[in-house]
Amino acid sequence: MGFLFRWLAAFVLLAATYNPTDYSYVRWALTSGADNLPVAVLIGLVLIVAYVLFFTAVLRGIGKIGVVLILAVIAALVWVLFDLGWLSLENRSVNVWLGIIALSVVLALGMYWGILWRRISGQLEVDNESDA
Numbered sequence: 274m275g276f277l278f279r280w281l282a283a284f285v286l287l288a289a290t291y292n293p294t295d296y297s298y299v300r301w302a303l304t305s306g307a308d309n310l311p312v313a314v315l316i317g318l319v320l321i322v323a324y325v326l327f328f329t330a331v332l333r334g335i336g337k338i339g340v341v342l343i344l345a346v347i348a349a350l351v352w353v354l355f356d357l358g359w360l361s362l363e364n365r366s367v368n369v370w371l372g373i374i375a376l377s378v379v380l381a382l383g384m385y386w387g388i389l390w391r392r393i394s395g396q397l398e399v400d401n402e403s404d405a
Contacts, residue, residue, distance in 0.1 A: 275388060280381035286323050287373045287380075293366040331383025343382055347375045 291299045298316060306313035331340065351371065354360035362368055 276381060276385045279384045280377055283327060283377040283380035283384070284373065286320070286327065287377050290320055291369075292373060293369045327380050327384065331380055334383040334386035339386070340379055340383065343379045344375065347378060351375075 289298055291297045294300075298320060302313045302317065335343070351360065355362060
């Protein structure tokens with residue numbers, strides 16, 4: 274349940290920021306954000322804070338190499354689905370949704386990795402930092 278919640282949170286964050294429909298922050302800010310500039314700035318800052326929290330957790334959890342490896346696995350999966358004819362990449366809207374799903378999986382795995390690692394290995398990680 275923990276991974277599913279993290280994936281849903283990442284998916285909502287990414288889809289709320291940008292998606293191919295008319296219901297996203299980017300589209301709203303470009304079309305009528307000037308009329309509501311303080312609200313647009315506030316929502317933009319809240320989104321930035323959410324992204325910083327996610328990216329910090331992901332980079333601490335799986336690191337840059339982990340992000341690249343997960344994206345490579347997802348890209349290979351898309352390639353296989355395309356090669357088998359189960360997926361067509363002609364529709365731009367579908368491509369954007371695939372990107373949102375792929376990035377949300379990376380964010381969710383990065384956030385969940387510490388929990389998963391402790392379950393797999395049975396070990397507990399403790400940071401020992403001396404006060405200097």
